[in-house]
Amino acid sequence: MNCSTLGIGLAGFGTVGSGVWNTLARNGHLITSRTGGGITLEVTRILVRDPAKSRATTGEVPAALFTTAWQVLVNDPAVHIVVELIGGTTDAFELVAAALRAKKPVVTGNKALLAERGIELFAISRESNTPIHFEAAVAGGIPIIRTVQDSFIGNRIRSFSGIINGTSNFILGRMTEAALTFEAALAEAQALGYAEADPTLDVNGWDAAHKALLLATLAYGFPIDPAAIHVSGIEQVRPADIAFAKSLGYVLKLLAVVREHANRAVEIRIQPSFVPKSHILASVNGVFNAVAVHGDTAGESLFYGRGAGQDPTASSVVADLVEAARALRHTGDHRGFLPYADSGTLVPVGETSTAYYVRFDVTDRPGVIAEIARLLADHRIGISGTHSPVNPDNPDADFVDMIFLLHTCPFGKLQAALTEIEALDCVNSTPVVFRIEALT
Amino acid sequence: MNCSTLGIGLAGFGTVGSGVWNTLARNGHLITSRTGGGITLEVTRILVRDPAKSRATTGEVPAALFTTAWQVLVNDPAVHIVVELIGGTTDAFELVAAALRAKKPVVTGNKALLAERGIELFAISRESNTPIHFEAAVAGGIPIIRTVQDSFIGNRIRSFSGIINGTSNFILGRMTEAALTFEAALAEAQALGYAEADPTLDVNGWDAAHKALLLATLAYGFPIDPAAIHVSGIEQVRPADIAFAKSLGYVLKLLAVVREHANRAVEIRIQPSFVPKSHILASVNGVFNAVAVHGDTAGESLFYGRGAGQDPTASSVVADLVEAARALRHTGDHRGFLPYADSGTLVPVGETSTAYYVRFDVTDRPGVIAEIARLLADHRIGISGTHSPVNPDNPDADFVDMIFLLHTCPFGKLQAALTEIEALDCVNSTPVVFRIEALT
Numbered sequence: 001m002n003c004s005t006l007g008i009g010l011a012g013f014g015t016v017g018s019g020v021w022n023t024l025a026r027n028g029h030l031i032t033s034r035t036g037g038g039i040t041l042e043v044t045r046i047l048v049r050d051p052a053k054s055r056a057t058t059g060e061v062p063a064a065l066f067t068t069a070w071q072v073l074v075n076d077p078a079v080h081i082v083v084e085l086i087g088g089t090t091d092a093f094e095l096v097a098a099a100l101r102a103k104k105p106v107v108t109g110n111k112a113l114l115a116e117r118g119i120e121l122f123a124i125s126r127e128s129n130t131p132i133h134f135e136a137a138v139a140g141g142i143p144i145i146r147t148v149q150d151s152f153i154g155n156r157i158r159s160f161s162g163i164i165n166g167t168s169n170f171i172l173g174r175m176t177e178a179a180l181t182f183e184a185a186l187a188e189a190q191a192l193g194y195a196e197a198d199p200t201l202d203v204n205g206w207d208a209a210h211k212a213l214l215l216a217t218l219a220y221g222f223p224i225d226p227a228a229i230h231v232s233g234i235e236q237v238r239p240a241d242i243a244f245a246k247s248l249g250y251v252l253k254l255l256a257v258v259r260e261h262a263n264r265a266v267e268i269r270i271q272p273s274f275v276p277k278s279h280i281l282a283s284v285n286g287v288f289n290a291v292a293v294h295g296d297t298a299g300e301s302l303f304y305g306r307g308a309g310q311d312p313t314a315s316s317v318v319a320d321l322v323e324a325a326r327a328l329r330h331t332g333d334h335r336g337f338l339p340y341a342d343s344g345t346l347v348p349v350g351e352t353s354t355a356y357y358v359r360f361d362v363t364d365r366p367g368v369i370a371e372i373a374r375l376l377a378d379h380r381i382g383i384s385g386t387h388s389p390v391n392p393d394n395p396d397a398d399f400v401d402m403i404f405l406l407h408t409c410p411f412g413k414l415q416a417a418l419t420e421i422e423a424l425d426c427v428n429s430t431p432v433v434f435r436i437e438a439l440t
Numbered sequence: 441m442n443c444s445t446l447g448i449g450l451a452g453f454g455t456v457g458s459g460v461w462n463t464l465a466r467n468g469h470l471i472t473s474r475t476g477g478g479i480t481l482e483v484t485r486i487l488v489r490d491p492a493k494s495r496a497t498t499g500e501v502p503a504a505l506f507t508t509a510w511q512v513l514v515n516d517p518a519v520h521i522v523v524e525l526i527g528g529t530t531d532a533f534e535l536v537a538a539a540l541r542a543k544k545p546v547v548t549g550n551k552a553l554l555a556e557r558g559i560e561l562f563a564i565s566r567e568s569n570t571p572i573h574f575e576a577a578v579a580g581g582i583p584i585i586r587t588v589q590d591s592f593i594g595n596r597i598r599s600f601s602g603i604i605n606g607t608s609n610f611i612l613g614r615m616t617e618a619a620l621t622f623e624a625a626l627a628e629a630q631a632l633g634y635a636e637a638d639p640t641l642d643v644n645g646w647d648a649a650h651k652a653l654l655l656a657t658l659a660y661g662f663p664i665d666p667a668a669i670h671v672s673g674i675e676q677v678r679p680a681d682i683a684f685a686k687s688l689g690y691v692l693k694l695l696a697v698v699r700e701h702a703n704r705a706v707e708i709r710i711q712p713s714f715v716p717k718s719h720i721l722a723s724v725n726g727v728f729n730a731v732a733v734h735g736d737t738a739g740e741s742l743f744y745g746r747g748a749g750q751d752p753t754a755s756s757v758v759a760d761l762v763e764a765a766r767a768l769r770h771t772g773d774h775r776g777f778l779p780y781a782d783s784g785t786l787v788p789v790g791e792t793s794t795a796y797y798v799r800f801d802v803t804d805r806p807g808v809i810a811e812i813a814r815l816l817a818d819h820r821i822g823i824s825g826t827h828s829p830v831n832p833d834n835p836d837a838d839f840v841d842m843i844f845l846l847h848t849c850p851f852g853k854l855q856a857a858l859t860e861i862e863a864l865d866c867v868n869s870t871p872v873v874f875r876i877e878a879l880t
Binding site: 019027033035135146154155296297299300301302330333340341 | 720735744
């Protein structure tokens with residue numbers, strides 16, 4: 001194949017799809033120049049639900065491009081590369097699988113699809129020798145996928161620490177700046193368009209978990225079962241937790257941590273975490289994303305940028321389109337990711353160790369601290385501090401928050417102790433646990 | 441060419457060269473796995489001055505690999521890719537040109553060579569259809585070259601703002617933390633191995649200028665004459681300047697700024713600059729580097745990491761080796777940079793505008809502020825503040841520092857005013873000017 005114009009099938013024409021259209025309309029000539037005149041990209045088919053809907057795009061989209069059947073797009077001989085932007089894991093799976101089998105490279109930003117069904121899709125990619133590119137699936141406009149895959153190819157990756165969900169970072173930021181409750185900050189995010197009507201996956205940590213899984217798959221090369229990842233979201237964070245973190249020199253962030261242990265075992269967890277204020281991750285505010293990477297050769301680095309939005313995501317899709325186009329012009333150069341390691345295991349969350357912040361909801365009576373402290377001591381868990389914030393609205397309340405800061409220990413040991421503590425009469429609900437990260 | 445093992449000729453075996461050897465020895469099997477078994481890299485020749493010198497490497501280097509003649513390395517049929525690490529712009533030029541003419545891709549970290557003689561070398565690269573890769577030339581282990589070239593290929597680059605000289609950033613950091621003089625901080629950097637015996641290019645801004653020129657060449661595609669860049673270093677910075685910056689909420693950094701103006705005109709300048717403390721660049725400490733990039737599609741991003749050192753630089757060289765190896769296996773896929781725009785101009789420094797910090801060395805007598813202020817007013821330059829720090833060691837000194845903070849105006853206008861001010865009787869030496877950057 002040696003034509004200089006390559007046809008793009010855009011499956012999905014919402015925010016990101018029309019961002020891709022606009023970017024190609026605005027900067028397509030730059031791409032052609034920068035590839036030495038080698039590559040011109042032209043959208044030749046667009047899959048939409050309703051062709052009659054009016055759309056605001058850079059330059060008018062010819063009505064003849066629209067189709068409502070994905071099979072028409074995939075089978076169109078004028079479509080050489082397929083961009084999957086319809087979301088979900090069922091139709092999107094069929095569409096991507098069919099495109100790969102037709103030897104049409106796929107560009108997608110669908111992190112749920114790859115996290116849940118990547119094993120199947122990468123197998124089809126290998127069989128058909130046709131790549132899947134997914135820069136847009138992790139951290140929007142930040143080129144972290146290509147960085148790990150190509151720029152750090154000579155590195156054993158020691159760890160990732162990432163703020164990779166802009167919605168939850170915005171919410172935590174507003175709770176920090178304006179002492180808003182979680183509910184009020186979420187409502188603000190929704191009003192500004194930073195959170196969807198159903199924000200579940202953003203606030204419960206699973207969106208970040210899908211992205212962390214993809215980073216780990218890239219770095220360690222073996223298939224990972226999402227069900228085995230420990231995920232906890234930001235729904236239980238209160239302004240008091242954030243204020244307390246601040247008083248100790250920390251900022252509270254929803255952190256995705258991926259870390260290599262011995263014997264090809266990998267730790268992956270997503271949890272609200274205390275990040276030292278001096279660490280560069282603590283400066284990542286608003287809807288921005290950042291991923292800190294520690295490679296054995298490159299050392300520490302950090303990649304920061306817009307984690308979502310029309311244009312940043314389109315920027316990553318377009319970069320992948322150029323990569324796919326280059327490969328199409330040089331048959332056999334499969335530069336997409338393929339799992340390269342047969343085996344590897346996840347470290348059970350019980351065996352992962354950090355220090356902890358634990359908030360107990362207790363009945364205020366003498367002896368409460370003693371009882372909790374005794375059970376922690378029974379489990380040989382060290383206490384570095386305790387604190388009970390006075391509720392200024394109700395200083396004589398019977399039910400109060402009691403905070404314990406605990407030394408580093410395996411999470412499983414902490415869970416065992418907390419199960420016993422939760423059974424105490426004076427403890428009224430399941431304790432809330434955040435991590436205290438010793439980022440270097 | 442379809443052999444799976446590619447021979448590497450390492451021209452230069454100092455810090456970075458032995459870092460490349462060590463990385464391939466340690467992680468070569470990872471590279472082979474991650475390229476689907478496609479690529480194995482083997483060092484087949486090493487150019488050294490003294491083959492008998494003892495060296496500490498991971499695994500012993502067979503003596504048969506050493507040669508003292510670069511022609512032997514370039515012409516060796518077992519060398520498929522040449523890594524230039526000898527430095528300088530004369531022998532290195534001959535070596536790189538000969539390798540390209542022999543159709544052997546070149547990987548180099550030699551920013552001076554590319555900044556001074558890139559126009560000639562890229563022409564040879566084009567004629568011989570053989571790429572030059574230079575990730576290691578800018579910001580050590582940070583993959584900024586590939587990011588601009590590939591990941592942001594669909595972006596018009598609005599600007600770069602970079603801290604791209606680790607030595608000067610370390611020196612400014614020590615002057616900030618410990619109130620050291622420039623000379624004392626430089627001596628500390630030399631003692632720690634962060635500054636060379638001759639630190640000229642690091643502290644006078646020219647090392648950063650070479651890197652900024654390469655970033656601008658990548659982003660705008662036209663050849664740039666280094667002599668046309670405005671460069672000013674950190675030699676004139678005093679602890680008092682830093683303290684004053686701090687009192688206003690700024691951090692003093694040696695900043696490289698590249699910015700696109702209308703009509704393919706590009707601003708490039710390197711100067712000590714006040715950076716707002718809240719900007720993420722202000723958190724870049726020690727020998728770390730960072731480059732903030734503003735693309736019209738990706739929006740704002742920042743890339744942070746180790747800007748120098750054996751392993752980080754080796755990480756970038758090895759990534760380029762894999763890129764070169766992939767291209768060698770797929771004839772015709774020239775993925776190295778080639779200038780792609782015929783024309784473009786630099787914005788004369790006199791037409792670049794920021795706010796300014798100006799320090800005058802004046803004779804302390806009534807009327808000094810009035811005289812300086814009148815000349816600034818004559819040139820219609822607004823003053824936002826003046827300050828004369830009292831010298832606690834000598835409160836009655838005749839010669840004092842007088843600081844003026846000036847509103848945004850073209851640098852040329854300021855220079856015209858300063859020429860007249862310098863001619864005043866009460867002004868004893870050439871005023872010192874730093875920029876105040878309005879980073880967003």
